[in-house]
Amino acid sequence: MEHSKALRILALFLCPATLLLGHILGLLYPVPSWIDKDDWINTFFVKKGWFWTSVVMWWCAFRYKGWNKHISLRYFVLSVWWFVFTQAAWFHTAPIMDLIFTATGGLCGFDVLDTNGNLNQKFHDSDVRRTKSLDKIHTLLKKFQLTTEDEFLSNLADHSLKSIRRLMGLNNGDGRDGEPPVSPSELNIFIHDTIHSLGGLGSSAACRAAGGQWTGGHDPSGHIFLNTLMIMLLLGECDFFENLAWPRIKRQGCKLSNYFTDLLDNSPLLNVLQRRPQTTYDVFWELFARPALKCLGDLVNFSLLSVRYVVWENPVFLLFAFVFLWWYSFLMTTLVFHTLSEQLSGLLCAYVVSGGLYLLTIKNSAKRRLV
Ligand SMILES: CCCCCCCCCCCCCCCC(=O)SCCNC(=O)CCNC(=O)[C@H](O)C(C)(C)COP(=O)(O)OP(=O)(O)OC[C@H]1O[C@@H](n2cnc3c(N)ncnc32)[C@H](O)[C@@H]1OP(=O)(O)O
Structure with missing residues (x-):
């Protein structure tokens, strides 16, 4: 199957399939006890999720395609929907999810x-x-x-x-x-x-x-809504530059693996055999200090190159790391928080707009290609 088809299927079905998976896992296993509303993943990443997703999405767009009015329009539509649903429906009013909650008897x-x-x-x-x-x-x-x-x-x-x-x-x-x-x-x-x-x-x-x-009340899950919107935005946009991202990874090969093997190629005994130290100080140096310093140097090199490789050269890795994080948060929400109907309403509210938007875009770009 070609990459873009697989990506589209992933974008469209990952969230509903995860909701189903979460409920099957919930029947088979006890509720995970490590999930905490105040843990760092939730407070630092998910609760600021639109910010992180925006940075990663724009960074990828910049590194692969540059600014483009179609991306900006899609980002604008999804941002407005995120804002009115979770932040404020209008100036100084509650967001839609809270209006639904209070209208159904919540307080x-x-x-x-x-x-x-x-x-x-x-x-x-x-x-x-x-x-x-x-x-x-x-x-x-x-x-x-x-x-x-x-x-x-x-x-x-x-x-x-x-x-x-x-x-x-x-x-x-x-x-x-x-x-x-x-x-x-x-x-x-x-x-x-x-x-x-x-x-x-x-x-x-x-x-x-x-x-x-x-x-009380029906409280549509904000997490399910936000995670769905973010997953669909990242995978949906990835569809437009994946034809540039994969060849770049293939072309460069995995030069990082060479640096990694350098890290392991650092035997103290080999140092002693090759250099034949004469004094106790030299033996200590060849056995302990030289390998430690070389390992440190290689580690710094490896870290710098990894950051360059992932952030600058192939930010699509960053994009998938964030998709994984949002997917994990989605799964944990299905296991621990809200009722099934609240999870479904969160999913549907995100899905209707983001699914519709990307289906329309894919249809339009197919039409343009035909013309
Ligand atoms: C070098 C690089 C250059 C880059 C170069 C590119 C330039 C690129 C320019 C980009 C430019 C950016 C510009 C962006 C500008 C902005 O985007 S700034 C805005 C940033 N703001 C955000 O991202 C906010 C996102 N957060 C939200 O929307 C809302 O907080 C949420 C997540 C939807 C709120 O949901 P909520 O109120 O928590 O409600 P809900 O999900 O129903 O949960 C109910 C409870 O269950 C808990 N819960 C539910 N699920 C979970 C779970 N899975 N785990 C733990 N707790 C849970 C909740 O924590 C909540 O508990 P409380 O704390 O309320 O008691």
């Missing part, structure tokens, strides 16, 4: 206390996140207390602040006894209503910033 919740007045373990999914949220809620309630003129509400705010400080392990001075005869659920309602009265909690980002928890 920003503040169920900080459980029925016994202790920290609700279902409020956020790790101690670090719970502590950060309590801190944010404390700041907002403090602000409210300083500005309200209603004595009753000010007292309630005071009681809530004391409870929150207790949950954070801070000393209130008067201990738990100083807290009022207000039930935990009433305090939760007060915290919820007060923070909502400050306004601007219509998006998941704003909810997070206020320390709340996005609960």
